[in-house]
Amino acid sequence: MRPISRAVLRPYVCPTCRHGISAGRRRFGSKSDSPDLYDVVCVGGGPAGLGLLAALRASPITSKLKVALIESQDLRKAKAWDLEPNQFSNRVSSLTPSTVSFLRSIGAYDHLDVNRVQDYQDMQVWDGQTGSRISFDWSMETSPFEDMRTVATMTENANLVRALLRRIADLGDENLSLFSNATVASIENGSDLKPEGPDLSAWPVLTVKPTGPAAETETPKRIAARLLVGADGINSPVRSFADIPTQGWDYGRHGVVATLALDEPATPPFPASKRTAYQRFLPALGGPIALLPLPDNHATLVWSTTPENAAYLKSLPTPAFLAMVNAAFRLDMTDLTYMMGMQSSSSDSTSHQDELTWRAQHTPLPSQIPPAATAVQAGTVASFPLRFRHAAQYISPRIALVGDAAHVIHPLAGQGLNLGLADVASLSKTIQYAVSHGMDIGDLLTLERYSSERYLPNAKIGGACDLLHKMYNVPGEGPVALARSLGLGVVDRLPFVKSFLMKNAEGY
Amino acid sequence: MASLRPRALPLSVRTLRSALSSTRPSPNHFLSAPASTQTRAHSTSSVSADELSHFSALASSWWDPMGHSRILHLMNPLRHEFIASCLAEGTSSPSQNPSSTSTPSTATLNYLDVGCGGGIFAESLARTIPLDPTGPAPTPTLAASMTAIDPSTDLIQMAREHARMDPTVHEHLRTGRFKYLNTTLEDVLAGNAVTLTPASSSTAASTPNPSSPSTQPAPQYDVVTLFEVLEHIDPKTSTPLSFLTNCLRALKPGGWLIGSTISRTLPSFILNQVIAEAPWPIGVVPRGTHEWSKFVNPGEVKGWLQEGLMRAADTGVSRGGSAIAEGMRWKCVGAIYIPGIGWKMVPGSEDWGNYFWAVRKEI
Ligand SMILES: Cc1cc2nc3c(=O)[nH]c(=O)nc-3n(C[C@H](O)[C@H](O)[C@H](O)COP(=O)(O)OP(=O)(O)OC[C@H]3O[C@@H](n4cnc5c(N)ncnc54)[C@H](O)[C@@H]3O)c2cc1C
Ligand SMILES: C[S@@+](CC[C@H](N)C(=O)[O-])C[C@H]1O[C@@H](n2cnc3c(N)ncnc32)[C@H](O)[C@@H]1O
Numbered sequence: 001m002r003p004i005s006r007a008v009l010r011p012y013v014c015p016t017c018r019h020g021i022s023a024g025r026r027r028f029g030s031k032s033d034s035p036d037l038y039d040v041v042c043v044g045g046g047p048a049g050l051g052l053l054a055a056l057r058a059s060p061i062t063s064k065l066k067v068a069l070i071e072s073q074d075l076r077k078a079k080a081w082d083l084e085p086n087q088f089s090n091r092v093s094s095l096t097p098s099t100v101s102f103l104r105s106i107g108a109y110d111h112l113d114v115n116r117v118q119d120y121q122d123m124q125v126w127d128g129q130t131g132s133r134i135s136f137d138w139s140m141e142t143s144p145f146e147d148m149r150t151v152a153t154m155t156e157n158a159n160l161v162r163a164l165l166r167r168i169a170d171l172g173d174e175n176l177s178l179f180s181n182a183t184v185a186s187i188e189n190g191s192d193l194k195p196e197g198p199d200l201s202a203w204p205v206l207t208v209k210p211t212g213p214a215a216e217t218e219t220p221k222r223i224a225a226r227l228l229v230g231a232d233g234i235n236s237p238v239r240s241f242a243d244i245p246t247q248g249w250d251y252g253r254h255g256v257v258a259t260l261a262l263d264e265p266a267t268p269p270f271p272a273s274k275r276t277a278y279q280r281f282l283p284a285l286g287g288p289i290a291l292l293p294l295p296d297n298h299a300t301l302v303w304s305t306t307p308e309n310a311a312y313l314k315s316l317p318t319p320a321f322l323a324m325v326n327a328a329f330r331l332d333m334t335d336l337t338y339m340m341g342m343q344s345s346s347s348d349s350t351s352h353q354d355e356l357t358w359r360a361q362h363t364p365l366p367s368q369i370p371p372a373a374t375a376v377q378a379g380t381v382a383s384f385p386l387r388f389r390h391a392a393q394y395i396s397p398r399i400a401l402v403g404d405a406a407h408v409i410h411p412l413a414g415q416g417l418n419l420g421l422a423d424v425a426s427l428s429k430t431i432q433y434a435v436s437h438g439m440d441i442g443d444l445l446t447l448e449r450y451s452s453e454r455y456l457p458n459a460k461i462g463g464a465c466d467l468l469h470k471m472y473n474v475p476g477e478g479p480v481a482l483a484r485s486l487g488l489g490v491v492d493r494l495p496f497v498k499s500f501l502m503k504n505a506e507g508y
Numbered sequence: 509m510a511s512l513r514p515r516a517l518p519l520s521v522r523t524l525r526s527a528l529s530s531t532r533p534s535p536n537h538f539l540s541a542p543a544s545t546q547t548r549a550h551s552t553s554s555v556s557a558d559e560l561s562h563f564s565a566l567a568s569s570w571w572d573p574m575g576h577s578r579i580l581h582l583m584n585p586l587r588h589e590f591i592a593s594c595l596a597e598g599t600s601s602p603s604q605n606p607s608s609t610s611t612p613s614t615a616t617l618n619y620l621d622v623g624c625g626g627g628i629f630a631e632s633l634a635r636t637i638p639l640d641p642t643g644p645a646p647t648p649t650l651a652a653s654m655t656a657i658d659p660s661t662d663l664i665q666m667a668r669e670h671a672r673m674d675p676t677v678h679e680h681l682r683t684g685r686f687k688y689l690n691t692t693l694e695d696v697l698a699g700n701a702v703t704l705t706p707a708s709s710s711t712a713a714s715t716p717n718p719s720s721p722s723t724q725p726a727p728q729y730d731v732v733t734l735f736e737v738l739e740h741i742d743p744k745t746s747t748p749l750s751f752l753t754n755c756l757r758a759l760k761p762g763g764w765l766i767g768s769t770i771s772r773t774l775p776s777f778i779l780n781q782v783i784a785e786a787p788w789p790i791g792v793v794p795r796g797t798h799e800w801s802k803f804v805n806p807g808e809v810k811g812w813l814q815e816g817l818m819r820a821a822d823t824g825v826s827r828g829g830s831a832i833a834e835g836m837r838w839k840c841v842g843a844i845y846i847p848g849i850g851w852k853m854v855p856g857s858e859d860w861g862n863y864f865w866a867v868r869k870e871i
Contacts, residue, residue: 199673200673
């Protein structure tokens, strides 16, 4: 992280330039030129941005703040989002218990459609190369009299976003401006409104432009922010304005996602409500495949693999795609590598399935494999590039970054969104503290509470995901694989991976 | 006038040296510091020329969050909490009744911050003054107005400049709910410096009140604050006793005088003289900020306040004087700075260094 003292050096408009600006503004008359003032301006209406807004509006300490949120997508559509009960969006995230309790504390959880979310209590993780295995079954660790502990709760991002929007609507629109279908055209430092007005030369001033057809008719708005929050995702314009560099790389992997229907489990779960998430590391194919439970024997697939494999998988007809998914949880690396290259044509759509059936007969199957996937929901097969990014710092005078704008990590532990909402929980607490102690919420002295609380935990979890990715990307039986199998075998009872995937996943 | 003694030359050399010794990796702290230190000619003498030149030289980096005042900035939230804990026991304002928790309090208290420096506390309290005085108070400090005074012209100017960077605070400055005055406590009491803005008046505002100050009663404040000032009083020209007595005089009956200072004990000597003023990166304040002999112990403050209460009561020695002293409502709690964690109030640590104290002027 760049030392904070350097952040103070963020290039403000130098006094001479400022002079030029104020000379200009006098000519145009200062009334129309002075921006609307807001306490918090949040760029980005994804889960992080909306979470922050809901948290600020829900707290009696911060509910009087004047806040604005700018989102280039249509928030009305997001609020009206609706799907058939048996259809699920392919953008699904696992919420850890601490994320769930945060969402409860701001009154947003009750707005989730609970028929669309699925808790799971058990997690089976194993190495496809060595077979070594680690299981995360809370029911083993809790006494039979306790309720089963939830490892995580699966929810569609759209369900969460809609819940947050409903909660925000619930809390009224006083002192709230939602700029939907609007984008940030520019951010610059304000100017000194001498002699009558305040000195805004250290305040970020945003020009907000409508997107779509309204762009032609509506005039852009100028708004100034006491605190500008970048919740604007991986390519954060707020981060660029603040001149905060990021560190990172592309994994050269894609995450293939899809919504699947699964077979009934061979043996019914015990207790009956127990659900399991499955993850198998496939070193030869470039990353793990995971199946995470959704209601009614549905599951969401996240398969991290090379871009070539991802393209191949996406090109397959549905029966072949399903055969590949099932094979990936069952066959050995050699068989899988072979099947990844099989010619497929629509006339011959059973060849993958035949191959799987034949090869599975000759492969000893471990006990923990998931039920077979039987159907793919139409239109849900997609892929995303996987990347690692970490901003050099989260704060700068009058600026804070949250969520993917601050960090993007490998999805293999399903932590990205949770880290973002943990940021939001911390930042909203920081703002509450500042307001109740007379601090300026945009001041570095305020914001450093937030960054010191979040920077290291995020770096630690991002780094652990990166390490796991690398460990499980060395194909073959070499020393790394040996270390791996030792690793998973031994570590099953030891702190690191387990506490990483469970305790950290649980939060705090 | 007597305060500007001809020792100015060697002093400014010392100030310069102390400034250099505390230069941090962060840039231009002292580059733009005024070479000469300006001081208003004051009619009184509790002001020490040494102190003034020292603090004035630090003006330019007063608000740098990584600068020499960082430690004061970090302590500031605790001041709000300590004040809130005092006010919870009662205030001078009849409308503030701590027992009636059913109706939310309105912000009605008038504050005087003595020795405000660059305004770290004054500005933060001004930020909590509601723009609409009739609504519920946003914080338990219940501020309706803030008058902040300091004898250093440089610091007051720096404080005003900084306040303009917050539109809310700027608005309070414009309407007069928040004032920075380059003056001394003695002048405030003499009515030479200030016209108190009536808390309820919304018209008070931008037009300065031209009425003759001498016709006004002495300013009466609900809370007088004195943060890290007592140890900077010039012992040659004033005494903490007379200074504290004056603070009490500015207070309404039932009001609170609240301060913080550093005690003169062995652990505190090590913490504040040896460690705090050691060269960067160990030290946290510039050399010359503290003069050991000026530190005051909790018992001393308490004694002066007892004496001061009697004097401020102005009833002569005869009636009730000692009763006032005995029935004095006195609060004191130590505060310790733990690097990496920050300031924490630690009851019982009063002798270790910094501590908050408060006294209530009985009704
Ligand atoms: C395949 C995959 C699987 C994942 N699985 C999980 C999981 O299981 N669990 C988990 O916790 N996380 C998971 N994640 C990560 C998770 O989806 C993200 O971390 C999360 O969406 C980040 O939320 P955010 O609000 O920070 O950013 P985003 O969701 O990216 O939101 C940013 C918003 O800002 C808006 N915006 C950007 N620029 C502008 C502009 N100039 N003006 C206006 N608006 C703008 C965008 O329109 C967008 O709505 C996964 C990610 C991937 C790729
Ligand atoms: C350590 S600073 C404290 C500033 C401020 N109260 C704070 O805590 O942020 C001490 C201040 O006391 C002021 N001061 C010194 N002697 C004073 C006096 N006799 N009357 C009022 N203020 C005085 C100095 O000018 C200086 O600004």
